[in-house]
Amino acid sequence: MARLIRTEKEVEGRYEEVWIVVEEDALEQWPAGPRRIVGQPAARIDGRERATGQAVYTADLALPGMLHTAVLRSPHPRARVTHLDLAPALALPGVHAAIGPGDIPQLVDECNYQGVAVAAVCADTLAEARAAVRAIDARFDVLEPLLDPDEAVARGHLLAEPRVRSRGDVERGFADADVVVEAEFRTQVVLHNSLETHQAIVEWVGDGVDVNISTQYIWGIRDGVAEGLGLPPDKVRVVCHYMGGGFGSKNSPDDYTFIAAELARRTQRAVKCALTRREEHTAAGNRNATIQRLRIGARSDGTLTAMSGEFVNAVGWGGWSSSTEGPMQMLYACPNVSTTTHGAKLNLPPMKAFRAPGFVEGTFGLEALLDELAAKLDIDPLELRRLNHADQDEVEGRAYSGKNLLECYRRAEAHWNRRHEVRSRSTDVVKRGVGMASQIWYGGGGPPSYAWVRVGSDGRAAVVTAMQDIGTGTRTAMAQIAAEELGIPLDHVTVSLGDSARGPYAAISAGSSTTPSMGPAVRAAAADARRQIDEIAEQRGTPDAPLAEIVALLEDAQILGKGARGPNPTGMQVLTFGVQVVEVAVDVETGEVTVERVAAVHDVGRVINPLGASSQIEGGIIQGIGHTLSEERLHDRVTGRLLTTTLESYRMPTIADVPEIVSELVDEPDPHLTNLGSKGLGEPPIVPIAAAIANAIRDATGADVRRLPISREEMLRALREAAAREKERVGAPARV
């Protein structure tokens, strides 16, 4: 039965209170452990299409008569357009239309970051469109940009009021501490670098629009485009069958969709607007830089007494100030915690959500400093973490719906115990060490989400829902859930998704939420179909007959099941947990850091597809290694203009940078969460890797790295500092 409830909705760590209609989640969870299909490794059901190029991505689409777009973007971080003449562009061959500021809100003449869209042209070919954009006569009055995050905070140039979160008495907590450690950590700007750049094709059909778009949120695009164009939402059809990566940056329609829509309206043609790789490095969002000034106090037995942090998110001109303080607030039992988070508004491109935004950055600072504390206290880092384990959510005093972090720690022991052997393989020049870090993050998903299941007389089933598979393998996971519930083979299930006109509402694929949001709806739909089949079997007097035998009677009749995602458990905190143990080798003369092995143990509830899950862990760790060691989007410190706009100057990891990765999942269903007990795994693996690498470096060399990426420069600096400290310690006269 449908029920109207007021609930908290969480995406990427951001909460909002909403009224929603939910269906009861009446199904009992399956018993823990792998089942016939769910919990068994399954190759992707669309793997062949993807690997052979048969899968059609938005970037592959060429609609009849489709025009191509090029966009004039501000080359300056802060400038005013003083003159703009589109006529020279319109005069060129192949050009159909040109638009500028005043035509749509996404095109502006007050430019507050490099890459903001100013004008756009569509033409028969992309080359013609680009030539036309070069021909636009645009003049800019260049203004002084604000680039320094600390300066922005001092001047009160913020995206929102500072976020102050406090519990207990922090001053007293520090006074009670036997040991206090403090340090400043800095993280850099990194880019999502989706293989498929941001793009959309818009075509007006009748009195509505069709939008083919590379997106993580079909229904969010529908609503966003409808609002932007002043259309009823049902007049907007959104299609995304295959998607080439988003990592949080493709949740909204953005300028390219509205540019394509306006040009399509003017030309009455399908219009494609696709970012180039250089635009992708400029105008597609980023993980913002942070400055973290942290302090932790503990008693000599290791009990945390106080933690405090001042966090500056160097957000850029737009976006939001993510929860960089989250790990400090949430990861450990500590009665006295105080954090202040500033969102500095700068003349730099806006951030967008990027795989556990805030927690990736915040975990680096917190977990690296915690190991400095462990070293000072001479307590084993794993032991220190166990000692301060939070048995309940400390922020609001809520119970966890399910938490198996201690079990993660137990399983991590085998990897942690390798450290003596790893260290023993050090030489004078190459030092080896082992480090660890814990992971806390969201990933519970939520309602609403719906699915339909259709079973025909051939004994095959189709799952129909207008969700998206952003490349994570959820198409396969949904097929597994339906096959399991219906009791039919996996290859008897197809999944129809990716089209808002062909299926019910489905949740966003962000915040590690697709499986926990959609999976329970698919199971409920399959169970609804199964119930009807059982009723037919009952009427026929063969209640135990196999499904195939029952549905064979149907001929052209079909069994239609529908299912909805039920509510999250009331008053409980739904989170994911884990720990990673990293082995590194550091060349102390050249500062070269080599990650040799990563063991990742995560607790995300029931695992639907262990093969897909290990892929997610590997992907997260590899992306995290790039974040930790080599990736950095740089801007010129004088003008603020971006310098790393190509894949040559912006250094993502290559296959040669990828270590041995061992992934383990606790695979214990969350007893309170939905009919599956499953949480998401898209983000958790990237959360602890930077800190675990930093801690392994300290274990190997004694050096404290405080800045990402850990370039040769940062590594050599930290080694020099450690050497100076050691010299002072050894050389200092004995204290009396």
Added chain:
Amino acid sequence: MLELRRASNLDLGAGTPIHGGTEVVPQLRSGLLRTDTLVDVRSIVPRGVASDRIGAGATLREIEQSGEVPEALRDACRLAASPQLRAMGSLGGNLLQSTRCWYWRLNWPCRLHGGDECFAQAGEHGEHAIFANDYCASAHPSDVAAALVALDATLRTERRELELVDLFRVPTEDDRRATTLEEGELMLDVSLPPVEKSVYLKAMDRKRWAFPIVGVAGARIQGEIRIALAGVAPMPWLLEDGLDTATPLPRNAYKVELAAALVKRARAALA
């Protein structure tokens, strides 16, 4: 409109020579190189690989896979670029590649582009030159060039022979060019003296497919040690006076430390 012509003899005529295209094509696409005519020189540039002579048309992959060339050159090729790029890129093209200085690559009006400022000096220069950087702080990116300078190679063009190191120059106010190659002059091959031992060591930002932060080539020739560095000056840098004469910028002093470590290792390997 761009015309592609196939060269049939050493007189190239007007146009920009192109071989593997791994540098020319990206420069064309970024607007760094403007030309009406490309001249495909693949059929006229020698490409044989022998211990004492290597055609300028040999690909990096061919050199890397040859058992005959000195180790420094082989490793410089092996550690350069990616397998795909090495299969296309030629020795000659590699020597003539432009700096990876981001300001230059993004077409900022810097001194190398005829302007009156080096933006790296006051800007982001973590990857830039630590020698000869007072006019232009760009770093020469070629691993192969450093190796050949250390190996004391001689370059033959269709009109002269010169020491390979003399192919390169540090740009000045009066002459902004980074090479001494004349208009229409075509590189044919490089020849090497007998080398007793050689080595190439490279520090980069990731394990593969990156230009050198510092590359150190060393060779022992008739008992003499020659060391040349990549990524530390606007040209491949023959290290004659050691590293003490380096003039690092505020944010690239770490490169001196890094170079010192690699030079020490190279010397040890040659001993």
